[in-house]
Amino acid sequence: MELNLIGIPGIPIVKEGNNIADIILDALDAENLEINDGDVLVVAETIVSKSEGNIIDLKSLKPSELALELSEKTGKTPEIAEAIISESNEIIKVGPDFIISETKHGFVCANAGIDESNVDEGLATPMPADPDVSARKVREKIEKMTGCKVAVIISDTQGRAFREGAIGTAIGISGMFPLWDRRGEKDLYGRELETTSVAVADELAAAASILMGQADEGIPVVLIRGVDYFKTLKTDSANVKPLIRPKKYDVFR
Known part of the structure; x- marks a missing residue:
């Protein structure tokens, strides 16, 4: 099993009205990279907000x-x-x-x-008004231009309760389910999993954040290749809501 993360250089300073999908495809072309079926693109929310004029x-x-x-x-x-x-x-x-x-x-x-x-x-840049819609627009344009099935994650850098430091977190998604429910599967000892679900969108956003950095790295888009559960979770109707714990179950608030 192999997972490849590729930071995409050459992304210009994004301005209102710029098309993020076009910018990504141009940057990939400049690096002689092509989109493949099953690729996941993680896009920093800041450039999305800028392109949408959300300043x-x-x-x-x-x-x-x-x-x-x-x-x-x-x-x-x-x-x-x-x-x-x-x-x-x-x-x-x-x-x-x-x-x-x-x-x-x-x-x-x-x-x-x-x-x-x-x-x-x-x-200052707030989050995009609707990150799921933003992710869908980027995905649909890339799929139309390349003929490949992909997923797009809009990521933000956030802290975590009881932990120091910030990591990449998914705030919008299109093309695959953000949560992988593994209940009913067996562990190595044959025991049935009863509560296990995996926040795959957050895991991918966090992995991409290593390349994006937090300062002047200038890598707001990361291509992830080799996500072996892509076919299992592939869907055109996904959104990020399954990752949000309902308030009635939020015992820390």
């Missing part, structure tokens, strides 16, 4: 009383605090330098997933 001008925001309160508690600027509030359904926990919230998408993460890196001064 926050922090100077245009008028901080509310809650934003001023959060700014005082966290050390964040009132404008960033206001942006986090506007992108959230609920503020869950506040610490000395973080705000944990539930985003409009239902994700529980730090700072509503708003990113101030890799964007001009005074601007």
Whole structure:
């Protein structure tokens, strides 16, 4: 078994209106790489938000009383605090330098997933409005242009409860199920699995994050080849929702 991860260089600074699928295909062509059936493309959410014009001008925001309160508690600027509030359904926990919230998408993460890196001064990028739709558009265009069946994952860098450091996490997907339910299968000793499900989209996003990096690496797209469970999980109707734990089962909130 072999899994290949290929960081795609040559991705330009993305601007509003750019077509992400075209940019990916052009970059692959420049590297003499072709799309194959079963390939998975992991795309950083920042370039997706930029292409969709989903940019926050922090100077245009008028901080509310809650934003001023959060700014005082966290050390964040009132404008960033206001942006986090506007992108959230609920503020869950506040610490000395973080705000944990539930985003409009239902994700529980730090700072509503708003990113101030890799964007001009005074601007910030929230998550794409609908990452599943964004992933589907990229997948459908690539499949149309290449004739190959692929999956596309939109990834974000997030922290984890009780663990230091951030990893790549799937926030949108198209082309394959994000969760692999293995209940009913047998382990090495013949025992039947009763609760095992695997967050394959998160695993792939985390693997791709190693190549994407967190600074000036300039690799916002990673091609993953050799995902042996692709055929098992292949579908045109997938979305990321199976990865989101329902609030009634969230014992930490």
